[in-house]
Structure formats: C-alpha cells, structure tokens
Amino acid sequence: MTTDLGLLTTAAAKWDGMAAELKKVETRYGDTVQKITLNDAWNGVSAQAAHSRFDGTRYEYAAAQTQAKAVASLLRETHEKFSDLKKKLESARDDAIAAGMTVSEQGRVAFDWGKLTPAERSAYHHDPDGQKSISDAVTKWQQHIDDRVKAVAELDGNVKTALTRVSGDSNKDYLKGTDQTLDGFNAGAGGDLAANVKAAEQAAKDDKDAQTKPDGGVTVTGPDAGFKVSGTGYGKEGSVKAYADLFHATAKGSTDIGGMTLSGVDDWYGGARATANYGFTDKGLTGKAEVSAGVRALMEVREEYGVVGSYQRMEGFAGGEAAVSAGVGLEGVNAGAKAFAGAKATVAGGGEVAGIGAGGTAEGWAGAGAEAKVTFGKGDDGKFHIGGKVGVALGVGGSVGGEFTIDPDKVGNAFSGAADAVGDTAGSVKDTVVGWFD
Incomplete structure (x- = not known):
C-alpha cells in the first residue's frame, strides 16, 4: 500500500533509453568493425571466420534491444495492473469501513463496536442472532479483502515469471548462422505479460510431461x-x-x-x-x-x-x-x-x-x-x-x-513368496533378512 508504483514507469523509461543507446552501438559496430568483412579486401578462411563471428556479435546487439524494449513494456503494464489492483484494495477497505468494520494496516477485519451506542452494544451482546450476523459480516468482508490481496500477490508472481522469461535467451536462431551464443540476449523477448506467463506455464508443463512420460x-x-x-x-x-x-x-x-x-x-x-x-x-x-x-x-x-x-x-x-x-x-x-x-x-x-x-x-x-x-x-x-x-x-x-x-524390496518379496510356500519359519527368516537393510 505504501510502495511508490511510479518507480516502475521510471524504470521502464530507463530500459527504453538503454535500447536506444544499444541501437547506436549496433550501428557504429556495423559501420566500423563488421564492415571490414563486407568487401573484397580481405579473403580466405580468416575472413570467413571473422564474418561469422561479427554477424553473431551484431545479432546480440539487436537481441539486446529487443530484450530491453520487452522489459520496458512489461514494467509499464505492471504499473498499470498494480495501480488498478491497489485502487480495488483501497475501495474494498473503504467499503468495509462504511459497512461498520475496522481494517488494520495488516488487513485484519473486525466489527467496529465504537460506532454503537451503549444500548446497541448491550442489545447485540444479548442477541445470539445479532452476534451471528456480525460474525458473518466480518467473515464476508475479511474474505473480500483477502481476495484483493491475493490478486496482488498473484500478479506479483506473474510479473516475476514474465521478467525471468524475457531475460533468458530463447535461442530461436541458434546455429542457424546468426545466433552463436547459448546464453546471450533474448531476440524472442515479448512485452506482453499474459503471453509470457502462458508460455512459461506451457514450457513447465512440457518439461513435466517429458520427465513423467510413460515408459516408452x-x-x-x-x-x-x-x-x-x-x-x-x-x-x-x-x-x-x-x-x-x-x-x-x-x-x-x-x-x-x-x-x-x-x-x-x-x-x-x-x-x-x-x-x-x-x-x-x-x-x-x-x-x-x-x-x-x-x-x-x-x-x-x-x-x-x-x-x-x-x-x-x-x-x-x-x-x-x-x-x-x-x-x-x-x-x-x-x-x-x-x-x-x-x-x-x-x-x-x-x-x-x-x-x-x-x-x-x-x-x-x-x-x-x-x-x-x-x-x-x-x-x-x-x-x-x-x-x-x-x-x-x-x-x-x-x-x-x-x-x-x-534390493531390499525384491529380497523381501522373494522371501515373502517363500514364506507363503513353506510356512511361518520361512516368514520369520524373511523378516530377519529384510531387517538387515532397514
């Protein structure tokens, strides 16, 4: 409730500025370093190797811009969504207070007995139905505020997931002639929060399916x-x-x-x-x-x-x-x-x-x-x-x-079969043998 959410848009502007500076570096690199391999003055194996390496470096400069712009977009969307959820939480608190509740700084709801006259308080204390209605009201408002807080926490987790995803190299062009780095900048970074979260969830599901795939x-x-x-x-x-x-x-x-x-x-x-x-x-x-x-x-x-x-x-x-x-x-x-x-x-x-x-x-x-x-x-x-x-x-x-x-399990199973075949004596032997490895 006290966080300065405006810092998110400030950070977003810095990331956009970073992308603009990286664009200058990319252009300068292309006009000076990479340009050496783009004419006929240098030939041979060394020229071919340099051309490939310089392409890879130019690719990373471009990928870094894409990644920076994606982070900026995510931070702006985060600011918008956090601001909206904060207003909804504040509204829920105000509505609860207007309905006769108190709400602590930790978000705990209680009935505001201070707004009642002595006669009203006495009547409630002697009225079981009145006490139940108060308890039900407190529970309802507490759940309402808890839901608003939960929405903020879920958004926070989604933002972390999205930022983690865009900051990892997607390797979409790896070994295709341009992307030569396994852990470089993310040329496939996107700035949409929901799309990143969905992609991360699908990737986690695919990974889990691969790990738990049936035998075959x-x-x-x-x-x-x-x-x-x-x-x-x-x-x-x-x-x-x-x-x-x-x-x-x-x-x-x-x-x-x-x-x-x-x-x-x-x-x-x-x-x-x-x-x-x-x-x-x-x-x-x-x-x-x-x-x-x-x-x-x-x-x-x-x-x-x-x-x-x-x-x-x-x-x-x-x-x-x-x-x-x-x-x-x-x-x-x-x-x-x-x-x-x-x-x-x-x-x-x-x-x-x-x-x-x-x-x-x-x-x-x-x-x-x-x-x-x-x-x-x-x-x-x-x-x-x-x-x-x-x-x-x-x-x-x-x-x-x-x-x-x-293998204690197989040993136990084998002796169990023997015990069933020859009786209690073998069963006692089985228990002793398996006990050696417990």
Missing part, C-alpha cells in the same frame, strides 16, 4: 543453457549447476513376451555441464563436484523374468571430464575421483536373482586420465551397492570395475 517414446531437447544455485536448508543439500546443452535425445520402451519383460533405452547427449552438491542431511555428510564437456551415447537392454534379471550396457564418450566425491552417513560411505580427456568406450553387464545382483564394467580409453572409486552403502535407487572401479591411461589404457547390489 522419444524425447528431444536443446539447445538450452542456464545457471542455478540453491543454498543448504534443513535436511537439504546445497547445489550449484551450470549447463550449456546442445542436444539431448532419449528413446526408451518396454514389452512383455511370455511373462518376460524386455526394456531398453538409447540416450545421446552433447554439451557442457558443471555441478556441485554439498551439505548435511538425514542421509549424512556429502560433497561432490563434476564438470564435463563432450558427447555421450548410451544403449542399455534389460531382461526380467520373475525374480531373475539381467542387463547389458554400452557407452561411448568423447571429450573431457573431471569429478570428485565423498560421503559418509548411516547408509554407507563412498569416495571417488576422476579426470579424463579423450575418448572412451564402455561395456557392462550383470544379473540379479531375488534382488541380489552382480555386475562388471570394462572400458577402453584413448587419451589421458585416471579414475578411482569405492562404494559401500545405499544409493538413490534404494539398492545397497558394494563395489569399486579403477583405471588409468596415458595415450592408451582403460578401467575395470565390479559391483554387488542388494
């Missing part, structure tokens, strides 16, 4: 880029994530044949990522950091029949990566470190019976690097893992690794 189908995303930071909280790890994805494509599916379930996944990714997690949670103390850039491919097939299962996996990677991790808690310990640059190919396989599995991996490396890892404890998949991996290469080399897994 193909998803393709990218290019995309971003930077996210979240601090530690009660029982929550802190994280830092930066990424520049060129593409990410995944195909997966499953089918049942004569009681056997066959499933497969094919995943391809190209780009660069850097992540870090740290903190103390109910799972213990953990810290890990990883950075990688390159192209990855993974193909995996799984077969399951009753309590028996197996898997085969092939992976390929070309690029560079480095990571370090350590964790200790009630559910186990883990530690590892790796650094690699070059290309590697991986084959892995394993099997599982009644929730107890074993598997191994072997990698061939062409490049330079080293890796060591040990795991003993419960993973994010709910299974207990016991294993390790070691590798080294200087030109040519590789790594080998092995792992045992225990």
Whole structure:
C-alpha cells in the first residue's frame, strides 16, 4: 500500500533509453568493425571466420534491444495492473469501513463496536442472532479483502515469471548462422505479460510431461543453457549447476513376451555441464563436484523374468571430464575421483536373482586420465551397492570395475513368496533378512 508504483514507469523509461543507446552501438559496430568483412579486401578462411563471428556479435546487439524494449513494456503494464489492483484494495477497505468494520494496516477485519451506542452494544451482546450476523459480516468482508490481496500477490508472481522469461535467451536462431551464443540476449523477448506467463506455464508443463512420460517414446531437447544455485536448508543439500546443452535425445520402451519383460533405452547427449552438491542431511555428510564437456551415447537392454534379471550396457564418450566425491552417513560411505580427456568406450553387464545382483564394467580409453572409486552403502535407487572401479591411461589404457547390489524390496518379496510356500519359519527368516537393510 505504501510502495511508490511510479518507480516502475521510471524504470521502464530507463530500459527504453538503454535500447536506444544499444541501437547506436549496433550501428557504429556495423559501420566500423563488421564492415571490414563486407568487401573484397580481405579473403580466405580468416575472413570467413571473422564474418561469422561479427554477424553473431551484431545479432546480440539487436537481441539486446529487443530484450530491453520487452522489459520496458512489461514494467509499464505492471504499473498499470498494480495501480488498478491497489485502487480495488483501497475501495474494498473503504467499503468495509462504511459497512461498520475496522481494517488494520495488516488487513485484519473486525466489527467496529465504537460506532454503537451503549444500548446497541448491550442489545447485540444479548442477541445470539445479532452476534451471528456480525460474525458473518466480518467473515464476508475479511474474505473480500483477502481476495484483493491475493490478486496482488498473484500478479506479483506473474510479473516475476514474465521478467525471468524475457531475460533468458530463447535461442530461436541458434546455429542457424546468426545466433552463436547459448546464453546471450533474448531476440524472442515479448512485452506482453499474459503471453509470457502462458508460455512459461506451457514450457513447465512440457518439461513435466517429458520427465513423467510413460515408459516408452522419444524425447528431444536443446539447445538450452542456464545457471542455478540453491543454498543448504534443513535436511537439504546445497547445489550449484551450470549447463550449456546442445542436444539431448532419449528413446526408451518396454514389452512383455511370455511373462518376460524386455526394456531398453538409447540416450545421446552433447554439451557442457558443471555441478556441485554439498551439505548435511538425514542421509549424512556429502560433497561432490563434476564438470564435463563432450558427447555421450548410451544403449542399455534389460531382461526380467520373475525374480531373475539381467542387463547389458554400452557407452561411448568423447571429450573431457573431471569429478570428485565423498560421503559418509548411516547408509554407507563412498569416495571417488576422476579426470579424463579423450575418448572412451564402455561395456557392462550383470544379473540379479531375488534382488541380489552382480555386475562388471570394462572400458577402453584413448587419451589421458585416471579414475578411482569405492562404494559401500545405499544409493538413490534404494539398492545397497558394494563395489569399486579403477583405471588409468596415458595415450592408451582403460578401467575395470565390479559391483554387488542388494534390493531390499525384491529380497523381501522373494522371501515373502517363500514364506507363503513353506510356512511361518520361512516368514520369520524373511523378516530377519529384510531387517538387515532397514
């Protein structure tokens, strides 16, 4: 109620002024720097490279103007809508007061007993119907004012969503000859509040659908880029994530044949990522950091029949990566470190019976690097893992690794079946075995 909403239009004028100054810079850049590549005085590979780079820079100057104008438009619309909602809130307060209510600075409504004569107050106190009518009136006016406040809060959230959207690179022309920056200015920025909110909601829905898609189908995303930071909280790890994805494509599916379930996944990714997690949670103390850039491919097939299962996996990677991790808690310990640059190919396989599995991996490396890892404890998949991996290469080399897994749920189900078959004794054994991993 006390905010100077006029600052929004003042800021909007500054953003329009910024767009005008950027236009001057773009024109000057085109007439001086970019102009060098637009005549026949300079030829060859270097001229072609410069021409492409200069086009990219000119594109960003233009995109910056579009983004600045969009922000200015959003701020003006925000001023208009906030001003309207503020008037409606003030009107609701005045109407409530005129109806015999009081409204605090915090928006709490109460009946104004001070406007009544002593006789009227006495009559209300001795009249149950009168007291109920007052209570109903207070509730009605409180809801009316709460609704006006809620409308302001919803608009505030929508404005934040819209400003966030227009300030992110839409990459609508990326790799088409002009847009050469994953996280540059937004050439697709629009200044309409409702349109931005609708687009953001649709993007969130599409992302959720992609993450929760049934087991089957193909998803393709990218290019995309971003930077996210979240601090530690009660029982929550802190994280830092930066990424520049060129593409990410995944195909997966499953089918049942004569009681056997066959499933497969094919995943391809190209780009660069850097992540870090740290903190103390109910799972213990953990810290890990990883950075990688390159192209990855993974193909995996799984077969399951009753309590028996197996898997085969092939992976390929070309690029560079480095990571370090350590964790200790009630559910186990883990530690590892790796650094690699070059290309590697991986084959892995394993099997599982009644929730107890074993598997191994072997990698061939062409490049330079080293890796060591040990795991003993419960993973994010709910299974207990016991294993390790070691590798080294200087030109040519590789790594080998092995792992045992225990799935408490499957172990419990297997022993439950046994218990049903042979009676209470096996049931007691089942409870004991499953209890080892609770």
